[in-house]
Amino acid sequence: MTRVKVIGAGSIGNHLSHAARSLGWKVDLCDHDSEALERTRNDIYPKRYGVWDETISLYVADEAPVGVYDAIFIGTPPDSHLALAVSAIREGPSLVHLEKPVCPPDLVGAEELLAVAAQKNVKLTVGYDLLLGIAFLRMEKLLNELPLGEIQTIDVETREHWGGILAAHHWLDGPENSYLGNWHRGGGSAGEHSHGLNMWQHIAIVVGAGKVTEVSAVADYVDDEKLSYDKLMAVSLRTESGLIGRCIQDVVTKPARKWARVQGADGFVEWEYEGSPGKHVVRYGGKGDETRIETFDAYRPADFIAEVRHIEKLLDGQTADMPIDISRGLDTMLVIAAAHRSAQLGSSVAIDHSAGYVLEALK
Numbered sequence: 435m436t437r438v439k440v441i442g443a444g445s446i447g448n449h450l451s452h453a454a455r456s457l458g459w460k461v462d463l464c465d466h467d468s469e470a471l472e473r474t475r476n477d478i479y480p481k482r483y484g485v486w487d488e489t490i491s492l493y494v495a496d497e498a499p500v501g502v503y504d505a506i507f508i509g510t511p512p513d514s515h516l517a518l519a520v521s522a523i524r525e526g527p528s529l530v531h532l533e534k535p536v537c538p539p540d541l542v543g544a545e546e547l548l549a550v551a552a553q554k555n556v557k558l559t560v561g562y563d564l565l566l567g568i569a570f571l572r573m574e575k576l577l578n579e580l581p582l583g584e585i586q587t588i589d590v591e592t593r594e595h596w597g598g599i600l601a602a603h604h605w606l607d608g609p610e611n612s613y614l615g616n617w618h619r620g621g622g623s624a625g626e627h628s629h630g631l632n633m634w635q636h637i638a639i640v641v642g643a644g645k646v647t648e649v650s651a652v653a654d655y656v657d658d659e660k661l662s663y664d665k666l667m668a669v670s671l672r673t674e675s676g677l678i679g680r681c682i683q684d685v686v687t688k689p690a691r692k693w694a695r696v697q698g699a700d701g702f703v704e705w706e707y708e709g710s711p712g713k714h715v716v717r718y719g720g721k722g723d724e725t726r727i728e729t730f731d732a733y734r735p736a737d738f739i740a741e742v743r744h745i746e747k748l749l750d751g752q753t754a755d756m757p758i759d760i761s762r763g764l765d766t767m768l769v770i771a772a773a774h775r776s777a778q779l780g781s782s783v784a785i786d787h788s789a790g791y792v793l794e795a796l797k
Contacts, residue, residue, distance in 0.1 A: 435460050436749065438505045439498060439527075441518060443470040445602040446509035446533050446561070448478045453738035454507075455487050457746060462503075464493040473605065483735070504749060505529045511613040512536070512620030516543035519558070523550050528749055529557040535628045536560055536763040538620045539771040544764055544791040551760070557748055560763030562632045563741035564692075564707065569714035569730040570633075573694070573705040576718050577640050582698025585641045588679035589697075592630030594690035599626065609685075610660040617655075617774065622663035624653070624770045627683040631773075632766040633694055634671060634681045636757060641696065644674030646769050648784050653777035669773045708732045764791045772796050 436459045440451050443465035451461045465471055471492045480486045493499075506522040508515055508531065515532045520543075522530045530551070537544060551558050564570055596614060600606060609615030614626055624631070635646055649671055653664040666684040692707035701720035709715030713729040747753040756762060768791065772783040775796055789795035 436504045436746065437502060438462070438507055439464065439503045439522075440507045440509060441465070441495065441522070442509035442533075443467075443474045443478075443492075444509060445478065445599075447507075448474055448482060449735060449738040450507045450509055450531075450742065451490055452479070452483050452487075452735060453742040455490065456735075456739050457742055459742075461487075461489070462491045462493060462498055464495045464498040466495040468494055501525050503527045505531065505745065507531045507533075509533045512625065513538050513613060516547050519547055520550050523547075523554050523556045526554070527556060529559065529745060531559045531561065531745060532760075532763070533561040534632070534763060534766075535620050535625045535770065536760070536767050538618060539625070539767065539774055540618070541764075541767055541771060541791050541793055544767070548760070548764075548791070558760035559745060559748070559758045560760055561741065562629060562636075562758050562763065562766075563737045564629050564633060565636055565757040566740040566744050567714065567730075567737050568740070569707075569716055570705055572716050572728065572730070573696075573703050574640055576703045576716070577637070577696060580698075580701055580703065580718060581720065582696070582702070583700030584698060585643065585677060586697045586699060588634055588637050588641075588643075588677070588695070590630045590634040590637070590679075590681045590694045591683070592627040592633075592692050593682060593684045593687035594627060594692065595688040596626065596685040597688065598690070609663065615661040615663050617663045622665070622667070623683040623685045624664055624667040624773055626685065628766055628770060629692070630681045630683045631669065631769050632762065634679065635765055635769065636762065637694065637696060638671075638673050638677060638679075641677075642675070643677040645765060645787055646671045646785060647674050647787075648672040648782055649769055649772035649776050650782040651773035651776040653774070655777075664774070664777070667773055667777070669769070669776075671769070767791065768795060 440463045506527050613619035614621040651669040654666040669681045695704040704717040706715045716728045719725040776783045784797040
């Protein structure tokens with residue numbers, strides 16, 4: 435039986451624990467706050483999934499077992515990820531999984547993390563689970579199969595008022611009580627909704643356009659005594675091949691819109707998360723064709739189950755697929771860092787990928 439330690443008993447930690455149990459894993463969930471563990475047992479987990487799972491072991495963080503896990507999942511705020519990941523790697527698991535975004539946009543410690551993981555031969559993954567959902571996988575299959583012609587552009591939006599996030603963290607009074615309200619810690623729209631930028635980059639690789647090499651962004655920042663965040667980030671991106679597109683992320687739109695479209699010279703493919711009630715939607719069409727529409731059941735816990743199933747395949751050596759590999763997550767962090775710099779300077783920022791995952795890669 436696969437055994438996992440889940441660090442962090444907030445909303446994500448509960449999702450990851452439930453997903454792992456859905457696949458029959460042994461789950462140890464830990465948090466530095468004993469109240470968070472009680473909230474998990476008596477509130478979050480039973481309300482979300484119907485009943486508390488008595489097979490899950492709860493530990494105050496420094497009392498959890500060490501060195502006995504196949505995988506360690508980190509579901510804490512982004513400014514704690516890298517230090518926790520390095521410590522987790524040293525326990526000797528086969529894989530360490532970090533929730534997104536990987537880290538704050540200063541990228542401090544990213545290269546050290548990669549070095550330690552390489553030394554210990556530990557796989558690293560990042561929680562961009564939308565890429566593994568059945569609807570998005572259908573979109574990706576269509577991108578590979580349809581005669582779309584030359585790709586003209588990619589558009590992605592992850593626009594969602596963060597009231598939904600705060601509702602899932604009802605013990606917080608507002609964004610000022612966590613990293614959410616501080617972009618320097620990995621919050622704000624660019625960090626918290628970075629599914630969008632990550633998806634844009636993934637699609638660019640799928641269609642053969644390569645990595646993002648230039649970023650131009652405008653942002654609407656909120657700054658006061660308690661908050662410093664981007665409530666909207668609009669990003670134009672250029673890839674190695676010269677493909678241009680855009681990604682918009684915000685924490686103000688309701689109802690939410692999570693959407694991606696690839697436009698080719700001869701056709702298009704479009705994905706929309708919960709594009710109709712209870713359904714994800716994929717739309718596609720070619721020259722002169724009627725738009726075809728396919729729908730897929732929408733159930734948020736299923737996204738995490740798909741993610742953990744992918745991790746299980748990585749552990750078993752059944753796949754070498756890269757969508758949630760640490761390198762992809764850190765590529766997204768470079769784009770986030772470039773977007774903030776561009777928005778503040780009012781000019782485009784180039785990314786030199788040969789420089790590594792450091793701010794010096796931004797030109």
